[in-house]
Amino acid sequence: MIESTKAIVLSSIKYGDTSLITTCYTENYGIKSYLLRGVLKSKKSNIKAAYFQPLMQLQLTANHNNKGTLNSLKEVSVSHFYNAIYTDIKKQTIALFLAEMVYNSIKEEEQNSDLFKYLETSFLWLDTHTNCSNFHLLFLLNLTKYLGFYPELNVVKAPYFDLLEGSFSINNKPNAVSGENLSQFKKLLGINFDVLDQVDFNAANRQAVLTILVQYYELHLGSFKKPKSLNVLKAVFS
Known part of the structure; x- marks a missing residue:
C-alpha cells in the first residue's frame, strides 16, 4: 500500500x-x-x-x-532542514548518540503521534539553540514519559532513587542512586528545554547523570543495547 x-x-x-x-x-x-x-x-x-x-x-x-x-x-x-546539527561537532555527536538511543528503545510499528511530536520538536530545538551540552540528558529523561517509566515524584525528597522501580525511596537497594549523583540527577526532574541553560553541570556531573540514565534504560527495556557512540559522546563532553 x-x-x-x-x-x-x-x-x-x-x-x-x-x-x-x-x-x-x-x-x-x-x-x-x-x-x-x-x-x-x-x-x-x-x-x-x-x-x-x-x-x-x-x-x-x-x-x-x-x-x-x-x-x-x-x-x-x-x-x-537543519542549520547546525551536521556542522557543529557537539550537536553532531549528540545526534548520533540519540539516534542510537531511540533506535534501541522503540520497536513498535504503530502510530504514536505524541512521541513523534516530541522527537520532532526536540531535535529542532537542538538545531536552533547554542547551549546544548546538557540537551541529551534532559531529552533522555523526558523521553521516558513516552516509554512508560518516567520517575515517580511523590516522595522526591527521599534519600534514594531506585532505578529498577523508577521511584524514590527511604531504603537503599542494589540499583539505587544516592548522595551527590542523586542531587545532580534531580536537577533535570520536571523541567523543559527552555530552562536547560540554568542547569549547572560540570563535566563530572554530566558523565554521572548520563551513566544513571543509560542504566535506567537498560533496566526498563529488555531488548535495549548500550549505544556504540556512548564513548564518543563522553569524550566530546569530558
Whole structure:
C-alpha cells in the first residue's frame, strides 16, 4: 500500500555495494525499515543517500508491506532542514548518540503521534539553540514519559532513587542512586528545554547523570543495547 508520512531517520547501514537499509520513526506507522536499492550509486535518482543521516526529518511516500519486513520508498523530501546539527561537532555527536538511543528503545510499528511530536520538536530545538551540552540528558529523561517509566515524584525528597522501580525511596537497594549523583540527577526532574541553560553541570556531573540514565534504560527495556557512540559522546563532553 502506498502511504505518505513524516519520518525521522534513526539508522542507516550499507547493504551490498550500492544499497542502504534505513530505519525511521514515522509519524503514522511507528518504526519502519526501508531498503534503498542502488542509492549509493545512482546520481539521477531523486532519493539521495545524504537524506538518511541520523535524525534527518523527512517526508516519505512509501510502499509499506507486512510488519517486520523491509519496505520500499517511492519519494523522499526533507521536511525540516537543519542549520547546525551536521556542522557543529557537539550537536553532531549528540545526534548520533540519540539516534542510537531511540533506535534501541522503540520497536513498535504503530502510530504514536505524541512521541513523534516530541522527537520532532526536540531535535529542532537542538538545531536552533547554542547551549546544548546538557540537551541529551534532559531529552533522555523526558523521553521516558513516552516509554512508560518516567520517575515517580511523590516522595522526591527521599534519600534514594531506585532505578529498577523508577521511584524514590527511604531504603537503599542494589540499583539505587544516592548522595551527590542523586542531587545532580534531580536537577533535570520536571523541567523543559527552555530552562536547560540554568542547569549547572560540570563535566563530572554530566558523565554521572548520563551513566544513571543509560542504566535506567537498560533496566526498563529488555531488548535495549548500550549505544556504540556512548564513548564518543563522553569524550566530546569530558
